[in-house]
Amino acid sequence: MEAAEAVHMGIISLVPAVVSVILAFWTRNTVFSLAVACFLGILLSGGGLLGFPALMKTALGTTSFSGLLLLELFIGVMIAFFQRTGAIQNVTLMLERRKFTRVKTQLMAWFLGMFVFFSDYFSPLFVGSTMRNLADKARISREKLAYIADSTSAPVSVLVPITGWAAYFTGLLIGVGTITNEAEAMSLFLQTIPFNFYAILSVLFVGLLAMRVIPDFGPMKKAERRAIEEGKVLRDGADPLMGSELTDTPPYEGIKTNVFLNFFLPVLIVVAIAVGTFMTLKSAKTMEAFLAAAVILGIIMRFQGIPFSDIMKTATAGMKGVMPAILVLAFAFSLNQLSKDMGTAHYIISVTESWLTPQLLPFLIFIVCGVISFATGTSWGTFAIVMPLAAPLAFTFSGGEVSLLVVATIAAVAGGGVMGDHCSPLSDTTVLASTGAASDHIDHVKTQLPYALTVASISAALYLLIGMVFV
Template sequence: MDNMEHLGAISILPATIAIILAFITRNTVFSLAVACFVGVLAMGSGLLGFPTLLKNSLGTTSFSWILLLELFIGVVIAFFQRTGAIRNFTLWVEKKALTRVKVQLVGWFMGMFVFFSDYFSPLFVGSTIRGLTDKFRVSREKLAYIADSTSAPVSVLVPITGWAVFIAGLLIGIGPIENAEQAMSVFVHSIPFNTYALLAVAMVGLVILKIVPDFGPMRAAEKRAQEQGKVLRDGADPLMGEELTDIKPHESAGTGLLLNFFLPVFIVIGVAVGTFIGMGSAKTMEAFLCAAVVSGIVMRFQGIPFNDIMKTATSGMKGVMPAIIILAFSYALNQLSKDMGTAKFIIEATQSWLTPALLPMLTFLIAAIIAFSTGTSWGTFAIMMPLAAPLAFSFSANEITPLIYATVAAVAGGGVFGDHCSPLSDTSILASTGAASDHIDHIKTQIPYALVVALLSAMIYLMIGLSL
């Protein structure tokens, strides 16, 4: 199918089925599989269309990258568990006389600190402080919310991330933007206009400090955790295998917090940030591979048997398989949405509404709908930026004005909204994985907060548009 075509309203059927079934059945894998199967039948591909879809969508470099990234992250977390690094970190932090609120603030600040990767951030935050939040009876849903809201929303606000480079790259050649330097300048100037990302990050702090009280399903989850001590609801299905969560520390090993926790963390951050500065692209997967190898070598020198190290690494890989399976079907559904022209249909159905005053708000809403339906922010950026930015320039006499900054920010913020709270989103899946939370419980408790922020953002964009 040509990129400019779509199948009409039927093109949104698979994503709609996946989202509705996920909330009804609480089983993400089943929901995604059914959505993909119905989608290929709707396209007329027949029964063989389903395995063909999986083969074509998963046999790609992008899926291989996230598959390896997940596996190496699983190995590093397993090594953290086996060496007692997370336990030792928990004991070290406990000496700081923390309270329930302060523990959550630690997670909030950690998420903002690890800004360079929306993949690493939720996994690192969730797995690192999960022991502490469990001790202070913080629900896994709240931990997943903290980890998720400091991943993509933070990454899109920092000019030295892959997000910034990608968005800036999409702007080159549009209007008077002729090179990467000009494009990055536009991105930097758009940051103050990215109201959704800014408010989403701020909302976490306000909720933790109870300036904004818990509401909706999150309030019930927190009440359950505090009054009954149940960080997970009865019958919940944590998105992390027992092979990983049940790993016990190797008590006879001479392990320490510096070599077994901080060294791997510094390696990941150093390699990712260093490759971004030196090569223009953060090599996150390679960073985790390096950290896993170094951690394994350190463990051997500390007296842990080689077979034990390999068994631990294998357990780590098994532990992340639930997330990998969901990611696989999410990739397949995303490919199906592309083949059916889902995003194109949504754009055509709404583009007649666009006026200069409404452009920022409608751009944000359209990008949010596309991202929520497809579960991909970067795909939304790639679709919306070439459409919204030229429109903005046509309304601004081909000059770089605040309308341009607001429109670019609206695309970025709308994309992050979908990536932030869609059950199909990879970063939301990773947040559930890091927090060992039931994935649908995480989505149900987070969506009300995200919707409040999205509504405020839409109102702000409307005011911005009317004032320009």
């Protein structure tokens, strides 16, 4: 790791991420916190006053950000169309006729999150926007809805072998140890799934909370009590991470809503294109799927009698509605780029690699990945950084064989990366969960964090047990 040690700035590299988190909790303003952290990091790294706009141009002038930007915009258009056609309202009425209780509503949101397994971006937005009205009527806090949507996005995607996550993860394994091709990498990935404790337990934890097997605790308990007793799904003074254009858009007067054409057909189009392109092209074209669905839904709206001018106005309103989330994502991408430039991840690895013994390897890799992904807000970036260190070490310790140590260590990389990403205020999926549920972003992070840390503690203990007993 000598090369990695040469490119980090030591403990200074942690300052921007730490400052952003502290300021976010203190000010409750995510955009301000991220902007200050970026500016401070630029000054510490010697970029000067002009370094800030240069950082923004570098971070945002990428296909990754532009793809996510377009995805957000098209999802915003679809949600606005759902509202304008009365689709969301009618779906809510359909579910209400089944007399959904608070428990059933939460279980339905949980099921929907697992159903939309193919995209960790679509899942939290779909679950939040679809279930929001029903959850509000059941007096479920927006924080709880955001938690359910968040916990069934990345934790589910990383467990399913036919997602972009699996393709990316197996790609990192090719050429490591005895893994020489895609088939062997996929075989190893399948073996790691039962040992991805954080992802499995995160999904199960949601179901147990929904069924009241585990009672709410911490800040979430307070939020749920407020919603139940006072009918306030948001706290006083909360700033939902979604514009009023996507929460207060009324149905077009006189429209006769067709739930299949106005809701289920667009959703089926998204699922069909995303899954179909993944199966044929090995890459789920989610953004293109939403574009196609939005265009088709717009055509349907015109045939239903909604004027073209109103359709375009609704589409523009939908784009405006997701702007708060896009601002957060823009600064989060910039901070991630800054952390990469300052070598934050390499520094974290450099101060822990001397402790990596066979017995502690899965446990420490899980912790390291969790810290890196929390500090940077990216699980995929964490995988790319840690896998080249962790997997070869595990193979070396196991004599080049695919042993339990190798399987557990690779699973720890996957689970640790998801863990930090799951609860970081800088994470794109955390932002999207707040957006879909129209929750205050920091309220979502604060209420989710104790649950995520509980699951992480259990997962870490299991990795420690595997290392101590079976290695």
